[in-house]
Amino acid sequence: MNSIYVHIPFCEQKCCYCAFASFDNQFDQVQKYFQALQKEIESSTFEFRIGSIFIGGGTPSAVSPSIIEKILKTIREKFQVEKDAEITIEANPNSLDEKKLKEYFSMGINRLSVGVQSLENKQLKMLGRLHNKIQVFKALRVAKKVGFKNINCDLLLGLENQSVFQLKKAIKALKKYATHFSCYMLQVEDGTPVKSMVEGGRIKLPDDDKVVKIYHRLVVFLKRNGFEQYEISNFAKKGFECLHNLNYWGRGNYLGFGLGAHSFVGESRWANASNFFDYFAGKKAFSEKLNDKQVAEEIVMLGLRCCLGFRLSQLKKYGVILEKNPYFNEFLEKGVLKAENGVIKINPDYYGVSNLVIEELIDF
Ligand code: SF4
Structure with missing residues (x-):
């Protein structure tokens, strides 16, 4: 299969653990960025049939749906997108509403990946997330009502004062809406605020052994609730495995468009520059043949x-x-x-x- 990844590097606020190519202070670049992105897609020299598209970030739901629609239109004009292609958009609960979700659905997006992370408001605040538990359920309810049948919820493990009980409770509540869970361990990356919070003793994260124990109990619980593990961090109801990720792991071709996006075709891989200046200049971060x-x-x-x-x-x-x-x-x-x-x-x-x-x- 061939896939396309589109990177939207804008976020309303930088989460304190985030080391991704995302910016909360660059919204004045939106117009220029999407022009460059459009141009990059149009000038691709590959003629692929596309089985999956993943619009990730950053926070794609932080920009207007009309921009996303234009990007999808450009992709459809340039490539042959399969009728039943999996088309995912990543979204944060606080930037989702009925109007936006309806627009996503009508432009052919058929999979929603929601950055839930936790259902404990204290933990969400510590992470620097802008949403709360109520907003999560509001967004999920509306997504279902609008017609989304394939919904992933991202959860973070290894948070301060996080217990198995909290996570089980979250899964029990979310499974009414979710067909897929991605459960990632919180990584304390150099240069992130969470690193100085840990070093300065302002927060105390559980040690690795405790997190691994929680993870194993969660795997069992997810299975009991109908979510089969198909990758270290990914769990799905039967038939709802993420085709886009399976294509990565199966070493299918993928084209990445946008700042910092990675591509892999044949045995070659390359990545775009991960700052606006170099990306606008068309620079690559690297390019190699394996x-x-x-x-x-x-x-x-x-x-x-x-x-x-x-x-x-x-x-x-x-x-x-x-x-x-x-x-x-x-x-x-x-x-x-x-x-x-x-x-x-x-x-x-x-x-x-x-x-x-x-x-x-x-x-x-
Ligand atoms: S929403 Fe995601 S990409 Fe944006 S700052 Fe938070 S973790 Fe990073």
């Missing part, structure tokens, strides 16, 4: 972080015989890995430690 070793590593890494797995025969093409690695055979014997018709997959019970498994296997 060598055989890198391709093989990527096949294992991406395949084992999700339900897709990888084919041993695929690796052989790049000169890697995994059967020679003693860890590989041990993992198979112990049931950490399983082989199904030549496809190697990770046992879902081991998603949480898949990084360690991958590390041993890619020591080619």
Whole structure:
């Protein structure tokens, strides 16, 4: 499959943990940015049929839906977008209303990814989010009413005073609307306000062991509630797995448009510059062609972080015989890995430690 990612780098406020290419003080660039984005899409030299489009950010719901509509129109004119393509937009609860949701729906967006993060107002405030619990449910209710049948809710793990009980309660309440949950661990990145809050003792985050325990209990709870894990952080009702992400992990082609957006075609990858000045000048952050070793590593890494797995025969093409690695055979014997018709997959019970498994296997 081929996919398109569009980056909308504007946010109403910068969350205190955010290290993404997003800006809360650059709204005066909106017009210039969308002209550049439009031009970038129009000048693409690829002729792909597109199976998924993901409009992410930043906060796409922070800009006018008419801008999003124009971008989608340009994509449809330039590429052949499949009739049943999955088209996702990321949105924050405080910037969603009925009018906006109706417009999204009528322009063909069929998947909504909502940055819920938590249903505890104190935690939301600590994160620097602009919404509260009431706004979450208001947005979800309206999204359902408008016709959205495929809704993801993002949740954050590892927050101050977060308990399994709170998360279970959140999932119980959200499952009425959600078909998909993405549960990410809070990362304390250098240069973010949350880092100085932790270092200055102003907040106390749970240690890694506690977060891992919470994560494992959550995995069980989600499964019990009909959400199957299909990647370390992703859980879906049957048939609602995110096609766009599956295409990334399955190493399908994707074109990224916008500031900081990454692309991958064949064995080449590149990324746009992640500041406005360089992006407007058409500069790339990097561009590289993967060598055989890198391709093989990527096949294992991406395949084992999700339900897709990888084919041993695929690796052989790049000169890697995994059967020679003693860890590989041990993992198979112990049931950490399983082989199904030549496809190697990770046992879902081991998603949480898949990084360690991958590390041993890619020591080619
Ligand atoms: S809404 Fe998302 S992209 Fe924007 S600042 Fe917060 S975490 Fe970053």
